[in-house]
Amino acid sequence: xxxxxxxxxxxxxxxxxxxxxxxxxxxxxxxxxxxxxxxxxxxxxxxxxxxxxxxxxxxxxxxxxxxxxxxxxxxxxxxxxxxxxxxxxxxxxxxxxxxxxxxxxxxxxxxxxxxxxxxxxxxxxxxxxxxxxxxxxxxxxxxxxxxxx
Numbered sequence: 432x433x434x435x436x437x438x439x440x441x442x443x444x445x446x447x448x449x450x451x452x453x454x455x456x457x458x459x460x461x462x463x464x465x466x467x468x469x470x471x472x473x474x475x476x477x478x479x480x481x482x483x484x485x486x487x488x489x490x491x492x493x494x495x496x497x498x499x500x501x502x503x504x505x506x507x508x509x510x511x512x513x514x515x516x517x518x519x520x521x522x523x524x525x526x527x528x529x530x531x532x533x534x535x536x537x538x539x540x541x542x543x544x545x546x547x548x549x550x551x552x553x554x555x556x557x558x559x560x561x562x563x564x565x566x567x568x569x570x571x572x573x574x575x576x577x578x579x580x
Contacts, residue, residue, distance in 0.1 A: 464547075466557060474568060
């Protein structure tokens with residue numbers, strides 16, 4: 432690879448699987464949330480594993496604190512004032528959509544806000560706005576962690 436040319440994982444992935452351009456604006460909020468759930472889960476698991484090698488059960492317990500609806504809802508409260516109009520519209524669409532599955536051990540408010548958060552994460556990922564995605568998640572994580580301490 433040429434010096435200065437960065438070949439991103441996602442570019443390689445899309446090329447290998449023959450992905451075309453997608454009209455992300457036409458995706459339902461639940462599809463965005465489906466993608467966002469996976470992306471956020473991978474981000475959190477990568478962060479927790481990077482903290483050091485330990486038993487998988489301990490890694491799972493630590494990661495679970497972040498990926499539950501109440502934590503995502505708390506993160507969304509923090510980052511919501513920082514959103515652009517477009518980002519806020521995506522969040523609202525995700526938050527207001529009717530979910531197929533009910534909230535499990537979470538308030539309906541937290542569950543809906545978490546769905547909006549996941550829709551926003553999925554949207555930013557699919558738009559390849561990785562810098563913005565990481566920026567918002569980091570702000571949310573920092574505030575959430577300080578509230579837990």
